[in-house]
Amino acid sequence: MSSLDKRLGQRFLPYGANYLDWSDMSELRKVIEHQVLFRYQTETESMASRLERTVAERLGAHHALAVHNCTEALRLALISTRPSIGDLVYIPAVTFVAVAGAVLSSGLIPVLVDADDSLSMDPTLVPPDAQRVIVAHMEGTVAPLPAGVPYLVEDCAQSLGARFPDGRQVGTAGYAGTFSFHHNKVLTSGEGGLLVTNDESAWSTMRCYHDHGSARVPGHYPTWNQDAHFGENFVTSEQVAAVQCQQFRHLDELLAGLERMYAIAMGELPDRPDLEVRPRAAGDVKVSLRFRCESRQLRDAAVAALTAAGIANWTLGKYLLPDHPVLTGRRSLYRDGFPWNHAPDAPSALSHDGFARTRDLLDRTLCVPLSPELPEEEQVVAAKAVRQVLEAV
Numbered sequence: 001m002s003s004l005d006k007r008l009g010q011r012f013l014p015y016g017a018n019y020l021d022w023s024d025m026s027e028l029r030k031v032i033e034h035q036v037l038f039r040y041q042t043e044t045e046s047m048a049s050r051l052e053r054t055v056a057e058r059l060g061a062h063h064a065l066a067v068h069n070c071t072e073a074l075r076l077a078l079i080s081t082r083p084s085i086g087d088l089v090y091i092p093a094v095t096f097v098a099v100a101g102a103v104l105s106s107g108l109i110p111v112l113v114d115a116d117d118s119l120s121m122d123p124t125l126v127p128p129d130a131q132r133v134i135v136a137h138m139e140g141t142v143a144p145l146p147a148g149v150p151y152l153v154e155d156c157a158q159s160l161g162a163r164f165p166d167g168r169q170v171g172t173a174g175y176a177g178t179f180s181f182h183h184n185k186v187l188t189s190g191e192g193g194l195l196v197t198n199d200e201s202a203w204s205t206m207r208c209y210h211d212h213g214s215a216r217v218p219g220h221y222p223t224w225n226q227d228a229h230f231g232e233n234f235v236t237s238e239q240v241a242a243v244q245c246q247q248f249r250h251l252d253e254l255l256a257g258l259e260r261m262y263a264i265a266m267g268e269l270p271d272r273p274d275l276e277v278r279p280r281a282a283g284d285v286k287v288s289l290r291f292r293c294e295s296r297q298l299r300d301a302a303v304a305a306l307t308a309a310g311i312a313n314w315t316l317g318k319y320l321l322p323d324h325p326v327l328t329g330r331r332s333l334y335r336d337g338f339p340w341n342h343a344p345d346a347p348s349a350l351s352h353d354g355f356a357r358t359r360d361l362l363d364r365t366l367c368v369p370l371s372p373e374l375p376e377e378e379q380v381v382a383a384k385a386v387r388q389v390l391e392a393v
């Protein structure tokens, strides 16, 4: 295998550039030398606080809170809205199952909302009186937002750094935005999550809940106010925050690398009308080229040909929640079926056609990841290789 084949084909996660290198780990070194891995051990600015400050500044959010993963961030966002058990949360029909898990484990009921032509949630299907909606910006694609929703949560697990047409960062438009640093995301610390909000009182509720319901002052044992409510422990660690700070330093470089390879690849598209690339918006994070094939057979043949050539690729059928066992089975570890036993009789899915069109779109979609860290010449070689394989299918 050439070094290019290795870099394109062997890395399990193609769009995580990683940037992990001992020469670049000053934050982690600092934490280790300081000998403190717990963020609230000291009164001075912790690495976790530094991460939150840096991310909030870069995204233009008032507050950020680091947690262990994006699923926790979603749960925290939902619980902080002070819902009642069984309240409905409108979520995309096409997203990772973590979104449904976060809703259910918070005692709430997911309602699946069908996708538009770009496979983002169709905001026109969301009822005008919806209280809680989670929109997911999937695969770097900025999704349209429903208007007038009091608790609109943007799940940005796959879209750190994406921008709305007006220039605002995704995650900052509604009640809260959630991010993931899992291995498969734009930046990674193995596992990791973060939440942003512009709402001061939401932020203090979240901060309190994420640390056992306490009113902790950094550097001290937690204290509880007389009106304290219960919480959980979602407090991050200093060494994880250090890796996240290091990763975050590379965000602009990574976004620029993706833009460059996207431009190169768009100049090397296969010359065939039955295998069209879906152009991305200016503000999208260009994590992949997304192709729409004329038929499922052609899509499957393209997947087989790319895989045989050692070129990474993926499809999106795994995100179709109406067919996911967690949703179809309505099972729960609780004997009484919680929280499904609180589901109202209202429809649990909103679609004009029982998701038929979305199923068909997913069956014909193919994604080829872009590799931000490759030097330009290698990006050209990679784009030509993709073109060659797809033209021969």
Ligand SMILES: *Cc1c(COP(=O)(O)O)cnc(C)c1O
Pocket (backbone or CB within 6 Å): 068, 069, 070, 071, 072, 095, 096, 098, 099, 136, 138, 155, 157, 158, 179, 180, 181, 182, 192, 193
């Ligand atoms: C990965 C992912 C999550 C969950 O993130 P974790 O950090 O793994 O908990 C949530 N939503 C979407 C859209 C994701 O892709």
